[in-house]
Amino acid sequence: MIKEKALFNKDMGYSQNPAYVNFNGVNYKEAIVAPKVYGLAVATFYPYKKYQTLVVDIFTLGNKAEIQFVNNATKEELKTIILEPGTKLTSSEINVAGVSEIGVVVFSLESNTNKKGADVVILPTSYYK
Template identity: 30%
Template sequence: MKKKRVALAICALFMLGGTAVYAASPQIKGTIQNFKYLLNGKSWNHSDKPILVNGQYYLPVSVVKEATKTNVTIDKAKGTVHIGENLKETPILSKQVTYYDAFLTRDKTYTSNFKEVIITKGSVPSVYLYPEAKYQTLVLDIMAIEEDAIVVINNQDKNEEMKSLLISKDSKEQIEINITGIKRLDVAIKGKAVVYPTSHYK
């Protein structure tokens, strides 16, 4: 097994026992391990390799995030490693949102008790969300109006479908989905629907 000696500043690595390590400035020597990963017993390829430091093995955050679907974010300014969901909910409308055959409206026909809501129109409307890999969970509050609607959530980073759901006419559904590591999402809604501002990341 070929090993590479490296000098590195370990900012966010996981010990193979579950202990999180954060070191802002000290430089220590480690050895990259050319191990093969097994995920749920099956071979799994990942470009980031474990590192051996003073007899302890460490896993890169990127490996932990993908394998466990647990979000990990680093706040260098505060010197913290945040693992899992955020306690504070972040409304989707407080972050970047773009639309295709959909728009924000203050029409009281659709808003209920809210100031504004997202409403879809046209044959293939989409609401594009940009969580930028900062969150673990997306919660969408959606109501189908005038007809049944099919909601399809796509991971635009990998161009793959994550979840689809049929919502009956005049029914409100809450959709919760793990979005760990995802930067861009396409929420495609086949039919007319309202997306409420209670929809959020956490």
């Protein structure tokens, strides 16, 4: 799991719900989850300029979603990832060299007419290097 400090708004946080932590036959015990996102969910990760790269392993259930990683100090977009439901795990490297705070913003890219929302899961195999 991402070892440095992380803060979450009310729509995102750590979860041990089996619906989110069991993936491809592996029980990860805990994950960072933005469940049933209809609008957006926000988190802040704090690499404190100690790392070069953030590697994220992420997937979505329910609706199509977008996750943006932003340097909070400069508002520079570090990476945007589009997540399709029913697809396998997306693994991505994000350059975080010199970044103290990373804004993580999750959006549902579909209307809420089906009442499912987007369940975005960041697995504990995500890490800084």
